[in-house]
Amino acid sequence: MNNILKNRSLYLIGMMGAGKTTVGRLLAKEMGYSRFLDTDNIIELVKGQTINEIFTTVGEESFRELETQVLAELCTYTRTVVSTGGGIVLRQKNWSYLQHGLILWLDVPVKLLMSRLTEDNTRPLLKDADMEKKLQTLLAQRQHLYNQADLRITVQPQETPEQVTKRILETIPSILKPPVVPPTYLN
Ligand SMILES: Nc1ncnc2c1ncn2[C@@H]1O[C@H](COP(=O)(O)OP(=O)(O)OP(=O)(O)O)[C@@H](O)[C@H]1O
Numbered sequence: 314m315n316n317i318l319k320n321r322s323l324y325l326i327g328m329m330g331a332g333k334t335t336v337g338r339l340l341a342k343e344m345g346y347s348r349f350l351d352t353d354n355i356i357e358l359v360k361g362q363t364i365n366e367i368f369t370t371v372g373e374e375s376f377r378e379l380e381t382q383v384l385a386e387l388c389t390y391t392r393t394v395v396s397t398g399g400g401i402v403l404r405q406k407n408w409s410y411l412q413h414g415l416i417l418w419l420d421v422p423v424k425l426l427m428s429r430l431t432e433d434n435t436r437p438l439l440k441d442a443d444m445e446k447k448l449q450t451l452l453a454q455r456q457h458l459y460n461q462a463d464l465r466i467t468v469q470p471q472e473t474p475e476q477v478t479k480r481i482l483e484t485i486p487s488i489l490k491p492p493v494v495p496p497t498y499l500n
């Protein structure tokens with residue numbers, strides 16, 4: 314499955330808990346891309362704080378600014394799988410960076426997201442909230458943005474990260490444009 318994207322990077326977008334980080338890491342390995350990067354992880358490293366702490370100390374707007382700055386750097390890389398934060402789609406400017414590569418929406422039903430995130434308190438937007446309602450509201454606000462991706466993969470409840478990865482790799486070729494063949498001129 315080497316060089317399926319001809320060295321272009323792959324960006325994973327989608328809701329919290331969709332599996333962007335989990336599947337992104339597997340995809341990088343299967344595609345023979347040596348770099349897997351995750352915008353949330355980079356922000357945490359740069360700030361020396363967890364996402365929760367960043368939201369508490371400087372707020373969501375500053376987090377979004379950091380997210381844009383990180384993405385602006387990452388989009389200069391080729392041969393990289395980039396997993397993004399769930400809200401990366403909110404800023405128009407971010408799309409100009411995402412479009413440096415192929416954008417893939419990992420679409421996961423809210424019920425399945427719930428089952429994955431109930432025991433997880435690392436997502437500040439889900440704290441102190443009715444999780445199902447909050448996820449539904451966020452998805453309703455963002456669905457049309459996620460839908461701007463080049464490819465949508467809807468994940469089934471029993472699909473393992475490995476199976477999702479395999480399906481993505483099988484689907485990508487069908488959405489790539491065939492290479493442009495220069496016209497041949499007869500003498
Ligand atoms: N296909 C899958 N089947 C079962 N569990 C999964 C699957 N994909 C991811 N998970 C689990 O769901 C949880 C969330 O996954 P992950 O952190 O990769 O999501 P994410 O999209 O990166 O979320 P965020 O936007 O918050 O960073 C993790 O515990 C992960 O192990």
Ligand SMILES: O=C(O)C1=C[C@@H](O)[C@@H](O)[C@H](O)C1
Nearest residue numbers: 329353364398399400436437
């Ligand atoms: O969906 C969101 O807005 C977020 C998703 C996470 O990846 C983090 O980027 C943060 O918790 C915000």
Ligand SMILES: [Mg+2]
Nearest residue numbers: 333334353396
């Ligand atoms: Mg993640």
